[in-house]
Amino acid sequence: MLSTPQFLHGVFPFSGKGLDKPRLIDDSMAFTVPSGHLAQPLYFRGGHTGSSLVTVTLVRDGTTMRIFPMAAQGAVNIPLRVVEDVDPDTRLELHVAAPKGCSGEVVIDFGLVLI
Amino acid sequence: MTRRRLLVIGNGMAGARTVEEIIHRGGKEQFDITMIGDEPYGNYNRIMLSHVLAGEATIDDDDLLLNPMSWYRDNGVTLYAGDRATRLDRFAKYVRCESGRSVSYDTLIIATGSTSFFPNIDGLRASDGHLMKGVFGFRNIEDTNGMLQMAHSRDKTHAVVIGGGLLGLEAAYGLRTQGLTVDVVHSPSYLMNQQLDERGGNVLRREIEKLGIAVHTGARTTSVHRDAADDVTGVGFADGTDLPADMVVVTAGIRPNTEFARAGGVIVERGIVVDDHMRCEDESAIYAVGECVQHRGEVYGLVAPVWEQAVTLADHLTGANPDAAYHGSRITTKLKVAGIDVAAMGVKGPERDDDEFVQFYEPSTGVYKSVVVRDGKLIGAMLLGDVSKIGYLSQAFDDKVPLPEERISMLFDLGGPGETTGAMELADDAQVCNCNGVTKGAIVDCVHRGASSLSEVIAQTRAGKGCGSCKNLVGDIVACAAGGTLEPDPAADYYVPCIPLTKPQLIAEVRDRGLRSVSAVFADLAVDGKEDATAKMPLASLLRIIWGPDWADERGALFINDRVHANIQRDGTFSVVPQMKGGVTTPDQLRKIADVADKYNVPMVKVTGGQRIDLLGIKKEELPRVWEDLGMPSGFAYGKSMRTVKTCVGSDFCRYGLGDSTALGVELETRLQGLESPAKLKMAVAGCPRNCSEALCKDVGVVAVGSGWEIYLGGAAGAHIRKGDLFTTVETPDEVLLLCGRFVQYYRENAKWLERTYDFVPRVGLDTLKSVLLDDSEGIAAELDARLQLSVEGYRDPWLERAAPRSPAQFASALPLLPLPRVPVR
Ligand SMILES: Cc1cc2nc3c(=O)[nH]c(=O)nc-3n(C[C@H](O)[C@H](O)[C@H](O)COP(=O)(O)OP(=O)(O)OC[C@H]3O[C@@H](n4cnc5c(N)ncnc54)[C@H](O)[C@@H]3O)c2cc1C
Ligand code: SF4
Ligand code: SF4
Numbered sequence: 001m002l003s004t005p006q007f008l009h010g011v012f013p014f015s016g017k018g019l020d021k022p023r024l025i026d027d028s029m030a031f032t033v034p035s036g037h038l039a040q041p042l043y044f045r046g047g048h049t050g051s052s053l054v055t056v057t058l059v060r061d062g063t064t065m066r067i068f069p070m071a072a073q074g075a076v077n078i079p080l081r082v083v084e085d086v087d088p089d090t091r092l093e094l095h096v097a098a099p100k101g102c103s104g105e106v107v108i109d110f111g112l113v114l115i
Numbered sequence: 116m117t118r119r120r121l122l123v124i125g126n127g128m129a130g131a132r133t134v135e136e137i138i139h140r141g142g143k144e145q146f147d148i149t150m151i152g153d154e155p156y157g158n159y160n161r162i163m164l165s166h167v168l169a170g171e172a173t174i175d176d177d178d179l180l181l182n183p184m185s186w187y188r189d190n191g192v193t194l195y196a197g198d199r200a201t202r203l204d205r206f207a208k209y210v211r212c213e214s215g216r217s218v219s220y221d222t223l224i225i226a227t228g229s230t231s232f233f234p235n236i237d238g239l240r241a242s243d244g245h246l247m248k249g250v251f252g253f254r255n256i257e258d259t260n261g262m263l264q265m266a267h268s269r270d271k272t273h274a275v276v277i278g279g280g281l282l283g284l285e286a287a288y289g290l291r292t293q294g295l296t297v298d299v300v301h302s303p304s305y306l307m308n309q310q311l312d313e314r315g316g317n318v319l320r321r322e323i324e325k326l327g328i329a330v331h332t333g334a335r336t337t338s339v340h341r342d343a344a345d346d347v348t349g350v351g352f353a354d355g356t357d358l359p360a361d362m363v364v365v366t367a368g369i370r371p372n373t374e375f376a377r378a379g380g381v382i383v384e385r386g387i388v389v390d391d392h393m394r395c396e397d398e399s400a401i402y403a404v405g406e407c408v409q410h411r412g413e414v415y416g417l418v419a420p421v422w423e424q425a426v427t428l429a430d431h432l433t434g435a436n437p438d439a440a441y442h443g444s445r446i447t448t449k450l451k452v453a454g455i456d457v458a459a460m461g462v463k464g465p466e467r468d469d470d471e472f473v474q475f476y477e478p479s480t481g482v483y484k485s486v487v488v489r490d491g492k493l494i495g496a497m498l499l500g501d502v503s504k505i506g507y508l509s510q511a512f513d514d515k516v517p518l519p520e521e522r523i524s525m526l527f528d529l530g531g532p533g534e535t536t537g538a539m540e541l542a543d544d545a546q547v548c549n550c551n552g553v554t555k556g557a558i559v560d561c562v563h564r565g566a567s568s569l570s571e572v573i574a575q576t577r578a579g580k581g582c583g584s585c586k587n588l589v590g591d592i593v594a595c596a597a598g599g600t601l602e603p604d605p606a607a608d609y610y611v612p613c614i615p616l617t618k619p620q621l622i623a624e625v626r627d628r629g630l631r632s633v634s635a636v637f638a639d640l641a642v643d644g645k646e647d648a649t650a651k652m653p654l655a656s657l658l659r660i661i662w663g664p665d666w667a668d669e670r671g672a673l674f675i676n677d678r679v680h681a682n683i684q685r686d687g688t689f690s691v692v693p694q695m696k697g698g699v700t701t702p703d704q705l706r707k708i709a710d711v712a713d714k715y716n717v718p719m720v721k722v723t724g725g726q727r728i729d730l731l732g733i734k735k736e737e738l739p740r741v742w743e744d745l746g747m748p749s750g751f752a753y754g755k756s757m758r759t760v761k762t763c764v765g766s767d768f769c770r771y772g773l774g775d776s777t778a779l780g781v782e783l784e785t786r787l788q789g790l791e792s793p794a795k796l797k798m799a800v801a802g803c804p805r806n807c808s809e810a811l812c813k814d815v816g817v818v819a820v821g822s823g824w825e826i827y828l829g830g831a832a833g834a835h836i837r838k839g840d841l842f843t844t845v846e847t848p849d850e851v852l853l854l855c856g857r858f859v860q861y862y863r864e865n866a867k868w869l870e871r872t873y874d875f876v877p878r879v880g881l882d883t884l885k886s887v888l889l890d891d892s893e894g895i896a897a898e899l900d901a902r903l904q905l906s907v908e909g910y911r912d913p914w915l916e917r918a919a920p921r922s923p924a925q926f927a928s929a930l931p932l933l934p935l936p937r938v939p940v941r
Contacts, residue, residue, distance in 0.1 A: 002207035002217075040206050081397055113206040 006031065006039070008094065008110040016050070016098030022057050025106060029094040034114070039086040042111040044068050047075030050104035058110075059093045060086060075107075085115075118147045121432070122210060122220035124200045124375060126152025128161060129405025129421045130226030131182050132552070136429030138190055145433060148192045149218055151210070154255060155197035158182040162418065162550050162581045164259045168289030170837070179834075181551075181577070203379025205401060222432065225376050225387060225395075225403040229369040229416070230254060236277075238339030238347075239365070249347035250339065251364045253286045256834075262286070263836040265362050266293045274298070275350050275360040277336050279306040281452055283366035284319075287328050288453030290364070298329045298358055300336055300350070310448055310459040311497060314476055318483040318499050322455050325481075331358075339363055371407045371414055386414040391440040393428040404428050411443050418581075420444035422552030447509040449502065449549055449585065455481070456502040460512050461495035462487055470494075473522045484526045493518060493525070506541050506588060516540075539595050547588055550581020555592055562596040569593050610657070610868065611650035613641045618657075622864060625661055632667035633658065653868035656755055659791040660863045663909030680913040681738055682753040689738060690731045692752035693745050694788070697762040697780035697800075698726025704747065711744050725759035725797060727752065739917035748912040751789050755869070757796045757859070760784040761809065765802030765819070774819025776802035779848045783817070786852055787859060789910050793866040793875075796859065811838050814872040815855050820844065824851050828858060828884065829876025837873045840881045843889055857888050857896060860903040 012026045024030060033039045041058065044066070048054045052072050058065040070076050086092065096106055121137070123130045134148055142148070152158075158181045167179065187194040195216065202211040209219035231252030233239055241247050251262050266272055272295045276287045279301030291297045299306075305316025306323065320330050335353040339360075342348050351357040371386035382388045382396040386409030393408070395401040404424045406416060415421070423444055430439030447460040464487060465472040471488040480500065486508070487495035493511040498504065504526060510516045511525070519525060541547070543556035553576050566572045572593050573579050579586040610618040614636070621640070630636045633654045637646045658666040681689035693708065708728055712720050718732040727750050733741055742749075751758050762780030766772030780800040790796075799810040800817040810816030812832035816839050818825045823846040830839030842858070845851055861884070866875045876884065886892040888899075 002209055003204050042206075079397065081399075115207040 003113045003115045005042075006112050006114055008112075009108055011105055011107050012096075013103070013105050014048070014050070014054075014096045014098060015103035016054075016100050018100050019053070019055060019097050022055070022059075022095035022097035025056070025094050025096045025108065029108065029110075031092045031112075033086055033088050033090045033092070035088040037088055037114045039090070039092070040113050040115065041065075041080045041086070041092075042113060043077070043079050045075075045077045045109040045111075046070060046107055047073075048098075048104050048106040049073055050098055050102045050106075052099050052102045054096065054098040054102065054104075054106065056106065056108070057095045057097065059095055061090055065092075086112075118145060119221040120219065121146040121148045121222045121224070122218055123148070123150045123224045123226060124210065125226035125228055125372075125405070125407070126150050126154065126158050126194065126196065127226060127228045127405065128158070128181070128418055129228065129425060130224065131158035132422060133224060133226065133404050133425040133428050134192060135182070136425050137433055138192075140429055140433040140435040142429070142433045143191060146222070148190075149195070149220075150187070150192060151195045151198055151200045151212060151218065153197065153199035153213075154257075156180070156256065157184045157186065157194075157196070159256065160550065160581060161255070164253070164256065165285040165289055167256075167835075168253075168259050168262060168286065169292040170263075170289075200375055203375060203381070205379055205381070205398065208400065221400060223401045224428070225381070225401065225407060226405045227372040227375055227407045229371045229406040231258075231365065232368040232370045233365050234277075234336075234367050236336055236338060236365075238341055239363075247339075247341070248345060249341075249362045251362065253282050253364060253366050254369070260836060262290065262362070262364065263293070266290060266295055267836065267838055269361075271296070272361045273359055274362045274364060275300060275358055276364045276366060277350070278366035278368065279303075279330065279332065280309055280366065280368070281307060281450060282369075283364075284323060284453045286364045286366055287323070288326065291326055291328050297327075298331060298360075299323070300331045300334050300352075300358070302333065302335045304333050306330065306332065307452070307457070310457065311499070312463040312485070314474070315459075315483045315485075315497050315499050318476070318478050318481055319452070319455065319457070321478055322481045322500070323453060326453060328453075369406070369416055371409070373407055376403065376407070383409075385409050391427075391442065392431045393424055393441060402428055402432070410441065413443055415444065415446070417446060417448060417549070418552070419446060419546065419549045422546075425552075445512065447505075447512060447549075449505055449509075456498070456500060458498040458502045458505045458508075459496070460509065461493070463495060463497065471522060473526065475526055486522065486525050488518065488522060491518060496525075506545070506547075510542060510545055513545075541592070547592065548576075548578040548581060548585045550585075551577040553578035558589060558592050559596040562593055566593075567597070611647065611653050613637075613645060613647035613650050615642065616640065618865060618867070621657065622661060625658070631658065631662055631665065635667070656791055656793065656868065660906070663906045664911050665909070679735060679738055680749055680753060680916070681733070684731060686732075688732045688734055690729050690752070691733050691738065691741055691745070692723065692727050692729050692750040693747035694750040694784075695727045696784040696788075697760055697777055699762075699777060699781060700728075707745055707747070711741060714744065715741060723752070725752070726761050727759060742914040742917045749789070749914040754789075754791070755794055756792055757784075757787045757790040757798070759797060760787075761797070761799040761813070763801050763807035765800075769802055769807075771805055772802035772819070773821045774802050774824060775848075776800040776808065776817075776819060779817065779824075779851060780808075782848065783852060783855060786856065786907055789913070790859065790863070790906055792859065792863050794869045794871045796862075796872070798855070812836065813839065815839075815858065817851055817855070822846070824848070826851060826854060826858075828881075829872045831871060831873035835871075835873055840876060842881070842884065853900065854888065856903045856907075857899050858884070860899040860906075861888060864899075864902075 008029055008031060046056055048070055054070050056068045068076055159179050160181050163179045199213040200210050201213050209217050211217045231254045239250055252258050274290045274295045274297050276283045276299045279299045283299055287297045287299045305313050306319050307316055323330055336350050337353050338351040340349040347360055347363055349357050349359045373383045373387055376387045377383045387403040387407050388396045389403050389408045389410050393402045393404055395403055405421050424441055427439045427441040430436035449458045474485040476483050482500035485497045496508045511518055541555045545555050547553055547555050557576050558578055561572050561575050566575055569590055579589040608617050609615055610621050628639055630639055633651055636654050638644050681691055683689055712730055715737060717730045721729040723729045760780040760783045762777045765776030766774055796814045798815040799808040799813040801808045801810040802819050804818055810818050811827055812830040816827040816830055823844055825844045826842045827839030828842045831837045862875055
């Protein structure tokens with residue numbers, strides 16, 4: 001195959017600073033597209049244990065690509081239909097944001113392919 | 116604008132039709148088109164396989180092939196035939212094939228069709244999942260040829276067909292026509308239960324039984340019995356009974372071929388799920404058409420929907436019609452099943468209390484008709500045996516015409532408008548030929564553009580070239596459109612269209628006038644002296660038959676093979692086949708061939724089916740030197756001429772030999788070598804009826820039977836399979852030489868251009884051949900012999916031309932003629 005799958009996953013603690021203040025979930029939740037390759041996000045699966053709405057944001061070189069809101073203690077599974085390719089050397093990051101006082105653990109399974 | 120890469124997987128009826136439609140809409144400017152098909156041919160009409168199986172003599176390769184290889188070339192479509200797409204990487208947008216090739220695309224169309232379904236029956240499959248011997252599906256050319264071979268492999272073959280639907284009945288009919296004993300086993304309680312109701316099924320059953328086919332309904336097959344050698348001996352049923360059998364044909368349904376798509380992550384339910392643009396679910400660049408798709412929950416198993424889908428997809432992809440959308444098909448089935456006309460549409464019978472239901476049931480004549488009307492609308496109809504009202508009914512079904520007050524007149528012409536008016540009243544967009552997707556409008560158009568005979572219209576539109584059930588209607592429409600001025604087709608008997616003479620007349624004229632060149636023939640005999648490019652090759656062949664080496668050779672009239680005396684291969688190189696009479700060779704010859712192969716780096720040395728050695732991959736400019744170094748005469752592997760006489764070991768070495776087949780084969784080949792003929796001629800001689808040289812399926816086959824030699828004519832084992840007809844039995848090899856020669860000369864003088872003996876012999880009739888050639892009923896035997904003798908004496912080895920080429924360019928390299936992939940070097 002010319003394409004290779006890549007996954008970002010893990011379980012991480014978070015504590016809310018406000019829904020408008022997202023921050024990188026964990027250092028392992030960042031991915032730089034190697035040069036000579038294109039990346040295409042395929043799906044986002046996630047859930048969390050917090051007691052109110054939490055969002056995870058997919059960030060490309062500092063700008064928001066997609067936002068995934070998850071209800072209290074909820075989980076989502078979102079296929080990301082490939083709309084545009086992500087260029088080489090671009091940095092993708094997953095950020096989490098939660099209301100003040102809301103904390104818990106977030107479960108992430110983010111799939112993409114490299115071409 | 117750079118052109119997008121369009122890749123089509125599957126070179127069947129849907130894939131190729133879609134490409135045709137795309138090209139028709141100017142798609143060549145927008146797309147670089149590549150097709151991958153795992154069958155090693157151009158695109159053919161699957162529906163015709165039933166006719167091939169039934170051995171209908173009128174079926175030629177031209178009828179079977181919808182798009183020959185040249186079509187792909189002419190339209191700039193790259194075709195990888197005989198290769199299978201195995202992996203789809205929809206992220207990187209590329210497809211990997213079995214051969215290791217990968218092809219990338221911008222737009223992908225999946226048109227992988229369907230495959231035969233084999234239910235769980237003991238003894239059908241081996242433990243590794245392969246079909247065991249003696250078991251066949253009915254889907255492609257390979258299946259069909261396999262059945263034919265098995266059918267002819269011995270006398271008194273007994274076939275059991277599992278499944279009494281359309282395909283099963285066609286298979287049963289075909290095998291029955293080939294002379295087999297046939298049983299059809301069907302587990303529902305009546306035949307064709309998908310399309311017909313019980314009454315209809317029963318009428319059909321009677322008609323099928325009249326053909327000598329036994330029908331067993333309500334019988335569930337559970338096992339195939341086999342003997343110690345694993346040969347089929349019978350089938351067993353759930354109720355403990357069984358039937359004897361030598362072969363089993365399974366036609367228990369089809370399944371969409373979705374493996375490729377599924378493995379690539381495309382969404383598949385029963386078929387590949389598509390939307391109204393034929394786009395796969397949740398994909399931007401992947402589409403699917405044909406039997407492999409599921410649209411609004413429906414999976415179709417007939418061609419009519421395939422044509423509609425192809426049009427929509429082409430409209431959509433080329434942007435020709437941005438509003439194009441496929442809304443599903445209301446299927447009107449119109450078929451000829453086992454020679455019986457069957458038509459069905461909509462529901463099978465009344466479903467509600469107030470549904471009107473009109474039925475006519477006449478089992479003795481095999482006619483059954485019914486219509487179902489709800490709220491003044493036709494919602495179902497079924498016709499068996501007499502389908503004359505189908506044109507009207509399918510329009511009524513599509514809501515295009517109102518229903519008559521007197522419902523019965525939907526089934527019969529009660530003093531009302533007749534069939535021909537029916538043709539006139541048909542709407543322009545009504546589909547007349549389902550098999551090839553031709554509308555009435557297209558036929559009328561064709562006539563208005565100047566086609567003046569039915570055969571011309573059929574040739575141009577393909578209407579009526581499928582199952583044949585629409586031929587009458589096509590004829591009516593053509594007659595209507597031409598305003599009754601249609602003429603019978605005298606041209607059908609002409610040797611070439613531009614000269615109004617039959618072949619014997621033409622030969623006589625050419626002889627009388629002493630015409631020795633193609634241009635002289637045109638000048639003297641063609642209508643208005645006009646040259647016609649398609650007539651050149653047949654005329655050149657004819658002149659060589661008449662004048663032998665003394666014809667005036669004009670190279671322009673010849674096909675590349677005949678100009679350079681070698682076979683052109685798909686990569687533009689040539690293959691060289693030295694003569695090896697009767698398949699006999701010497702160590703010295705073998706050494707020479709080996710030396711030449713080394714010297715010219717021949718990529719492949721191959722033993723051919725005709726018992727010769729083929730050196731493949733020779734460059735055009737090297738041909739003369741290769742011939743020189745070989746120092747052997749040409750084996751004529753390229754020409755429309757006598758090619759080879761295959762022999763078995765015969766009496767010298769074989770324990771069974773009854774006659775010296777090798778010696779006779781060599782003699783036969785020596786006498787007839789290089790003789791020009793309407794199509795290629797292949798012969799064989801066998802030393803006893805065991806037939807190791809396969810003499811029964813050659814154009815001319817000779818078999819030693821102890822008391823003498825049997826001569827068989829008109830056999831074939833290529834795209835067509837036919838056992839030769841026993842012409843006569845003679846006592847001596849000399850008689851064999853005389854009579855084979857006489858037949859060949861008769862064939863040369865009377866067969867149509869490119870007509871193989873397997874068509875010629877049945878057309879002329881064995882009895883006629885016997886009376887003319889054996890009893891000399893026309894008093895021409897001596898003349899035939901004499902003319903043959905002249906040709907024999909005029910034999911000249913064309914490879915001697917190497918010393919003095921006919922033209923400076925004869926062996927010069929040219930641009931590769933065929934932009935096809937190079938032949939893989941093994
Ligand atoms: C004997 C017979 C008689 C029939 N009679 C009638 C009739 O009278 N009326 C009627 O309406 N219909 C009839 N049909 C049905 C009709 O032939 C089909 O509806 C039609 O052929 C479907 O077209 P398709 O292109 O979808 O599939 P196909 O014609 O089957 O084409 C699919 C092609 O894709 C190829 N392929 C599959 N997978 C791959 C791969 N991974 N890589 C490369 N190539 C691949 C297959 O080998 C095949 O060549 C008949 C069918 C048969 C077999
Ligand atoms: S055909 Fe007869 S003679 Fe010839 S090789 Fe076979 S068994 Fe021997
Ligand atoms: S050699 Fe004959 S059978 Fe073989 S691929 Fe060529 S044409 Fe087909």
